[in-house]
Amino acid sequence: MTADDGADVALGSLRLGGRMGDGGQGEVFDVEGPGRLLYKSYREPHKVAADRLAHLVDLRQQLTGADRDRLDREAAWPLCRVVDGGRVTGFLMRRAPDAMTWRDARGDARLTELSYLLRAPKAAWRAVPQPSPSERFALVLAVVELFDRMHSLGLVVGDVSQANVLWTVHPGPAVHLLDCDGVRLAGRPPVLTQADTPDWHDPMALPGAVTVDSDRYKVALVIGRVLAQDAYAAPGRPLTLLAGVLDDRREAAVRALWQQAAGPRGGRPHLGQWRAALAGRRTIKLMAAQPAPRPEVDRTKLDGPRRRGRISLRD
Amino acid sequence: MQILPFYLLCDESGSMTGEPIDAINGALPDLHHEISTNPTVADKTRFCLIGFSDTATVLQPLVDLSDIDEVPGLAAGGLTSYGEAFRTLRNSIEADVAALKTQGHEVYRPVAFFLSDGIPTDHAWEQAYKELSASRYCPKIIAFGIGEAEESVIAQVANFRAFMQQDSSVSPAQALREFASSLTRSIVRSAATMAADGGNGFTLAVDDTVPGFSTVSLDKL
Numbered sequence: 001m002t003a004d005d006g007a008d009v010a011l012g013s014l015r016l017g018g019r020m021g022d023g024g025q026g027e028v029f030d031v032e033g034p035g036r037l038l039y040k041s042y043r044e045p046h047k048v049a050a051d052r053l054a055h056l057v058d059l060r061q062q063l064t065g066a067d068r069d070r071l072d073r074e075a076a077w078p079l080c081r082v083v084d085g086g087r088v089t090g091f092l093m094r095r096a097p098d099a100m101t102w103r104d105a106r107g108d109a110r111l112t113e114l115s116y117l118l119r120a121p122k123a124a125w126r127a128v129p130q131p132s133p134s135e136r137f138a139l140v141l142a143v144v145e146l147f148d149r150m151h152s153l154g155l156v157v158g159d160v161s162q163a164n165v166l167w168t169v170h171p172g173p174a175v176h177l178l179d180c181d182g183v184r185l186a187g188r189p190p191v192l193t194q195a196d197t198p199d200w201h202d203p204m205a206l207p208g209a210v211t212v213d214s215d216r217y218k219v220a221l222v223i224g225r226v227l228a229q230d231a232y233a234a235p236g237r238p239l240t241l242l243a244g245v246l247d248d249r250r251e252a253a254v255r256a257l258w259q260q261a262a263g264p265r266g267g268r269p270h271l272g273q274w275r276a277a278l279a280g281r282r283t284i285k286l287m288a289a290q291p292a293p294r295p296e297v298d299r300t301k302l303d304g305p306r307r308r309g310r311i312s313l314r315d
Numbered sequence: 316m317q318i319l320p321f322y323l324l325c326d327e328s329g330s331m332t333g334e335p336i337d338a339i340n341g342a343l344p345d346l347h348h349e350i351s352t353n354p355t356v357a358d359k360t361r362f363c364l365i366g367f368s369d370t371a372t373v374l375q376p377l378v379d380l381s382d383i384d385e386v387p388g389l390a391a392g393g394l395t396s397y398g399e400a401f402r403t404l405r406n407s408i409e410a411d412v413a414a415l416k417t418q419g420h421e422v423y424r425p426v427a428f429f430l431s432d433g434i435p436t437d438h439a440w441e442q443a444y445k446e447l448s449a450s451r452y453c454p455k456i457i458a459f460g461i462g463e464a465e466e467s468v469i470a471q472v473a474n475f476r477a478f479m480q481q482d483s484s485v486s487p488a489q490a491l492r493e494f495a496s497s498l499t500r501s502i503v504r505s506a507a508t509m510a511a512d513g514g515n516g517f518t519l520a521v522d523d524t525v526p527g528f529s530t531v532s533l534d535k536l
Contacts (some may be wrong), residue, residue: 104348104352105348106348110352115353115354115355116354118354119354119358122351122354122357122381122382123351123381123382123384124347124348124351124352124357124380124381125351125352125354125381162354162355163355198507198508198509198510198511198514199510199511199512199514201514231354231355231358231511232316232511232512
């Protein structure tokens, strides 16, 4: 069996190992054999939009070498659908990179979720290596670039939370997106209807609406929360940045965009703006061109009595 | 921050000696481990352990589980005073809610998991229960009965859900491990529905059924 060609795989052909996770929509199982694969099994397969899951699989198939490798590196993307008796029951995906797990006090492997970047370290998870300020900055940049790529592929991520972005600083700063079956083509519904995670919803979004703009709001949340090490920071509220994560120029640019993200729907900073702000480039103030002054109108020439005369139509 | 306090009221009377008390003490590290390594759950919940027999003792005052490394164990001995348990619970809740508010938190109605393996040996317990029920921050009570506990009493104590150990099919120790798992799930799943700013409130997630227990009807509600 190979998951890489995107063709549907029969559930019966999979040798399932232990249960790795249990979420609202389904369970995740280890798949024995090569490829470090996981199987997400939907709890309610009859509610799954199988064609939309196929779109996500196809989208990966259409990417060429380097782009596909990058997607695989940065996201637990659906590789192929799993079917049983003609019904789609779930999909296969790759396991998150080992570098994005940590060992708890009992030796169990746990995912290094975004949540560990959002508050001061606690004894219970002291084994999670905390990033230096410059690594923290690099992680934020990696999130921005990941979402930028998603948007440039015409995708909307939808649910963004402390639990579905993984990260590591070894060997270098990198991030990895989970729950990618929640990603949808912009303007289309997702594979399964999905609720936002509490504390991660866009207060301005129409109920149930997931748009590029709501993604932009959530990226602002990630940026602010990681840079401030504050799980509950939100645009419109003061942002207390950690020392050393941004220089003055970047800080001013980030604060301006943080403010802008609190604004109305449709006006949230796009990913390019965040990239520019984080790049710390000097900005050049552009003056809008002034329209040429209107010429004075000599009314006496325009408003005089009209003399139409008559035109003879005969020779 | 919106906080949901959980109270575990555990019977540590003489009849709990041996496997039952060991099962609960053995399950507490699991509960702590599950919650303390999940920062989002730890942020929004607090945990308090009260042991009761002749008297009731706050063994672990209300705490963010990620802030502690050890917890006093339960130790069996004495009779089963429900009245002491309810009085201590009420006093703890009053003080804890006030303290959380002083720290700038908002507090959801507390949740109490009550576990007993016997019938109350004090006569005035119903008065203490009434006072708890009438108090301003009366908790939602989920009651579990094992061993010699009486179903009608467990149903009377609960105001949210009640469970009785199934006869002979499971040992008290097995039932208690399931009880602790159910408590852990309740904390994790309830926290998952909570927003820090209150948002649209939250859903108290309590298992409808717990392995090894039968669900007791609370028709009185």
